[in-house]
Amino acid sequence: MTDITDRVLATIDTLTDEAVAFTSDLVRMPTVNPPGELYEECARFIGDTLARCDFEVEYHPAVGRPEHTPAHPRINVVGTRRGRTLRPLVHLNGHFDVVPAGAGWTVDPFGGEVRDGRVWGRGSCDMKAGIAAAVFAAEAIRRSGVALNGSVEISGTVDEESGGFAGVAWLAHHGRISADRTDFAIIPEPLYVDRICIGHRGVYWFEVQTNGRIAHGSMPFHGVNAVEHMGLLLERIHADLQPRLASRTTAVPVIPPGARHATLNINGIEGGQPVDGIQTPCVADRCRAVFDRRFLLEEGFDATKAEIIEMLDGLARAVPDFKYEIRDLMVVHPTKTPDGSPVVSALERALHRVLGRSGGLVASPGTYDQKHFARIAGVPHCVAYGPGILDLAHQPDEYCEVSDLMNATKVIALAVLELTQTA
Numbered sequence: 382m383t384d385i386t387d388r389v390l391a392t393i394d395t396l397t398d399e400a401v402a403f404t405s406d407l408v409r410m411p412t413v414n415p416p417g418e419l420y421e422e423c424a425r426f427i428g429d430t431l432a433r434c435d436f437e438v439e440y441h442p443a444v445g446r447p448e449h450t451p452a453h454p455r456i457n458v459v460g461t462r463r464g465r466t467l468r469p470l471v472h473l474n475g476h477f478d479v480v481p482a483g484a485g486w487t488v489d490p491f492g493g494e495v496r497d498g499r500v501w502g503r504g505s506c507d508m509k510a511g512i513a514a515a516v517f518a519a520e521a522i523r524r525s526g527v528a529l530n531g532s533v534e535i536s537g538t539v540d541e542e543s544g545g546f547a548g549v550a551w552l553a554h555h556g557r558i559s560a561d562r563t564d565f566a567i568i569p570e571p572l573y574v575d576r577i578c579i580g581h582r583g584v585y586w587f588e589v590q591t592n593g594r595i596a597h598g599s600m601p602f603h604g605v606n607a608v609e610h611m612g613l614l615l616e617r618i619h620a621d622l623q624p625r626l627a628s629r630t631t632a633v634p635v636i637p638p639g640a641r642h643a644t645l646n647i648n649g650i651e652g653g654q655p656v657d658g659i660q661t662p663c664v665a666d667r668c669r670a671v672f673d674r675r676f677l678l679e680e681g682f683d684a685t686k687a688e689i690i691e692m693l694d695g696l697a698r699a700v701p702d703f704k705y706e707i708r709d710l711m712v713v714h715p716t717k718t719p720d721g722s723p724v725v726s727a728l729e730r731a732l733h734r735v736l737g738r739s740g741g742l743v744a745s746p747g748t749y750d751q752k753h754f755a756r757i758a759g760v761p762h763c764v765a766y767g768p769g770i771l772d773l774a775h776q777p778d779e780y781c782e783v784s785d786l787m788n789a790t791k792v793i794a795l796a797v798l799e800l801t802q803t804a
């Protein structure tokens with residue numbers, strides 16, 4: 382406990398109204414993705430706020446990305462506030478896109494209502510409160526008159542909900558986030574205010590097509606039914622693969638515990654004639670299905686894919702005329718912060734100071750932008766830590782507790798002080 386940390390914590394207690402208003406203002410911008418609404422306005426709003434907090438502000442349109450269009454420009458904002466030195470540099474990153482509101486709300490999803498000690502609305506938890514925590518953590522340090530022995534950088538980025546390719550990945554590919562300048566990164570995603578998230582499982586999305594042979598439906602024995610063959614694959618997945626996946630457990634502390642195992646979800650299936658069209662007597666000669674396989678750090682991608690191919694080849698050997706094609710749709714490798722990372726220990730100490738406890742380390746069931754920090758930018762010392770309850774993300778009546786917002790602001794501020802060896 383030092384004079385500096387005391388001063389910064391006391392300053393944060395005076396910033397609640399401003400932090401809540403900023404969060405509410407962000408929620409009132411429906412930055413819905415898809416398609417990517419109001420990105421430019423939101424980037425400017427964050428940039429203007431950063432400029433008022435003495436940041437040097439840059440805007441980075443994701444030039445070269447196909448989704449960066451005149452109708453829906455992909456604009457990222459990065460603010461840098463240099464302390465006594467440029468390094469070490471702590472980068473705080475938040476995505477400002479939100480998923481569509483969906484049905485079932487009892488409050489206006491884009492009203493930014495503040496009631497019962499909560500900020501309500503789509504994106505309040507995932508993750509506009511997190512952006513506010515980053516901004517006001519840095520601002521509290523400034524208003525306390527503390528000069529960092531290093532720098533703090535804050536970015537507001539696009540498209541995390543659709544993979545982050547025009548957002549963090551773009552900034553990393555263009556050297557704006559890189560091992561050459563970025564020492565530590567904290568992404569204030571909502572994974573509970575007392576826990577530190579050290580990464581996520583891998584993702585393998587793939588499409589399988591079974592190829593049959595068309596024939597008259599009154600004489601199906603003359604053809605090969607691709608839907609039946611897809612059925613055989615689904616049966617094998619259910620009876621054989623899924624129990625095997627469920628028996629594998631990662632040592633990475635993924636939450637909820639059900640996600641500590643390897644999983645496979647069937648996203649969709651389509652085959653034969655459209656069922657609401659006029660029917661003709663034909664044997665289905667084509668069936669396609671898309672699968673979402675979440676794999677463990679211990680499994681790795683190569684073994685994950687090989688296991689799928691082996692299952693398909695096994696069917697091809699056992700079933701006459703079983704023909705298939707497989708196509709990779711997306712591969713995201715698992716990511717994990719290295720053991721003993723300074724960013725983890727700084728946050729642990731800050732949690733004990735602010736909350737009197739730490740809920741320990743967790744990993745996310747889904748992926749988030751940490752993969753781009755680690756794999757493209759080469760910044761391994763990256764975690765997610767921020768305000769909000771993971772389970773509320775993407776739900777109707779999403780909210781963030783104001784107390785979570787302010788506690789996370791304190792934890793992030795103390796971590797920045799420690800990582801720059803300022804206090």
Ligand SMILES: [Zn+2]
Nearest residue numbers: 507508541570
């Ligand atoms: Zn998020």
